[in-house]
Amino acid sequence: MPELPEVETIKRTLSNSLTDKTIVKIDILRPSLIKFPLAEDFSQQITGEKIISLGRRGKYLSLNLASGAELVVHLRMTGRLIFTEQTEEKLPHTHIIMALDDGNELRYSDVRRFGCLWLLPPQAEDKVTGRAKLGPEPLSEQFNAEALLQILTGRKISIKQALLDQSVVAGLGNIYVDETLFAAGLLPMRCVSDLRREDFIRLAEVIPPILQSSIEHCGTTFSDYLDGQGNRGGNIAYLKVYGREGQPCPVCGTILKKQRVAGRSSVYCPVCQK
């Protein structure tokens, strides 16, 4: 479910509510979601910890704790992290409840249970699967056409697969890859090795504003995504191709096509994208 703009929105919508709050109690109803350490140790170590700040790297969200420990959450497809009053009715599939010292709760729910949580002790090595291999943050200085060119030159994969690869660029998923390929005028099935230098320049140009504008709209809600206060995102109205197969291209009016590329359904304009 959530890609970079949604995770960033969750971070922003939780920051004020969680900063300087202490986790006084944790209920883990689904220990299998905890990847490290064992759920029992996780509970013991997190209890009494104070949240000092929130962070994000790609699609990973982190709560930085006063001891130097870090709680890392990846929401995968249907994970939700919501700050709520204790009296509020629990969402279905609520698996973890953290009681805070202000009487409110931070709850993790996840229909499909693909999500993962880790608690890294202070100065621990990064045991968070995949995080160490992430490519540049697309909203940072490190991200540019050169970076894309460097990591992708000569590779015989589709540009769709390349942009979905978190080690190429961190945080894009199926929605924003389709949106950026439309904006760059590139077909998702185009082979990376056939792209020209200006294609990479174009990609590097269109990715940041697409993500930035989605963040301004609080992310894209199709069915599951909610921000940290339980609100839906408003970006769906601004999507040009994702979820719009069979509708006319917003630029040329040609009917948008859907095709499986790199194992994911991909929507594109057969005229504007080449």
Place this chain on the structure above:
DNA sequence: ATAGACCTGTGC
């Protein structure tokens, strides 16, 4: 490279 695995829900 593609399929299958992990899960549940929804819509045809």
Place this chain on the structure above:
DNA sequence: GCACAGGTCTAT
């Protein structure tokens, strides 16, 4: 029924 869903990992 079956296909499919904002993700990622493992196995042919």
